[in-house]
Amino acid sequence: MSGVILEADDLHLRFGGVQAANGASLKVAANERIAIIGPNGAGKTTFINLCTGYLKPQSGRVVFNGQDVTRLSPQAITRLGIGRSFQIPQLFLDNTVIENLLLALSAREGSWSPFLAMQRHPKAGEMWALLDLVGLKETGNRIVRELPEGMRKLIDIAVALALEPRLIFMDEPTSGVSSTEKFQVMDTLTRVLDARATTAVFVEHDMDVVARYASRVAVWTGGRIAHQGTPEEILSHPEVRETVIGVGV
Numbered sequence: 001m002s003g004v005i006l007e008a009d010d011l012h013l014r015f016g017g018v019q020a021a022n023g024a025s026l027k028v029a030a031n032e033r034i035a036i037i038g039p040n041g042a043g044k045t046t047f048i049n050l051c052t053g054y055l056k057p058q059s060g061r062v063v064f065n066g067q068d069v070t071r072l073s074p075q076a077i078t079r080l081g082i083g084r085s086f087q088i089p090q091l092f093l094d095n096t097v098i099e100n101l102l103l104a105l106s107a108r109e110g111s112w113s114p115f116l117a118m119q120r121h122p123k124a125g126e127m128w129a130l131l132d133l134v135g136l137k138e139t140g141n142r143i144v145r146e147l148p149e150g151m152r153k154l155i156d157i158a159v160a161l162a163l164e165p166r167l168i169f170m171d172e173p174t175s176g177v178s179s180t181e182k183f184q185v186m187d188t189l190t191r192v193l194d195a196r197a198t199t200a201v202f203v204e205h206d207m208d209v210v211a212r213y214a215s216r217v218a219v220w221t222g223g224r225i226a227h228q229g230t231p232e233e234i235l236s237h238p239e240v241r242e243t244v245i246g247v248g249v
């Protein structure tokens with residue numbers, strides 16, 4: 001595979017009696033859109049946590065752009081260019097959208113800008129441009145708590161993108177989003193990722209979303225990949241249909 005930017009190699013992590021990563025390996029090439037699917041408890045979130053520094057494996061390694069990042073902190077990994085968004089958006093609910101974006105940026109720079117100085121932040125212009133790109137410019141001054149889940153998802157992703165990652169891991173970008181909003185959220189997201197040449201790996205339970213937006217699908221079971229291929233190959237694979245899709249992924 002050419003243009004590999006991230007390689008996770010043979011990751012193992014056990015929580016008590018649960019082998020959450022059991023030889024998890026994945027190569028990610030620039031500009032891919034990889035969907036990770038699999039049953040509950042298969043180790044999908046654990047894999048994201050291992051690649052983004054939130055968990056450390058008992059063995060195996062993660063290499064990003066030729067650098068071993070396995071033991072680095074989440075902040076150090078973020079600074080190197082790996083972003084992530086969460087299943088439940090990690091936002092300051094009582095602050096405005098733009099304050100959330102600026103705080104993320106301040107955190108990356110290792111500073112803590114007081115909220116009152118936010119609007120004068122040197123990057124404020126850039127943040128408004130990013131909000132415009134995700135179609136949320138009108139909401140910049142709204143308090144996050146007041147916004148619907150679909151918007152919060154996009155804001156959480158915008159917070160990750162504010163840090164200008166080359167690669168972003170997204171844990172269920174459409175969970176909690178209504179079925180009418182999900183394609184809108186994903187269309188916006190794809191447009192922004194394309195505009196910024198950002199590679200993406202996302203956990204997804206919605207097979208319509210997988211079919212429409214993934215360039216490759218990795219099927220997770222028992223802490224590692226059981227199958228991978230194009231959406232067409234994977235979504236028509238008899239074993240995947242029976243063991244993964246059939247159980248209500």
Ligand SMILES: Nc1ncnc2c1ncn2[C@@H]1O[C@H](COP(=O)(O)OP(=O)(O)OP(=O)(O)O)[C@@H](O)[C@H]1O
Nearest residue numbers: 015018019020038039040041042043044045046047
């Ligand atoms: N911090 C933890 N401590 C103990 N066990 C954990 C921890 N995190 C995950 N696990 C266990 O590891 C296994 C894999 O969990 P993980 O959340 O990675 O699965 P998942 O595929 O993301 O599931 P879901 O689709 O439900 O989000 C599960 O059995 C889970 O209970």
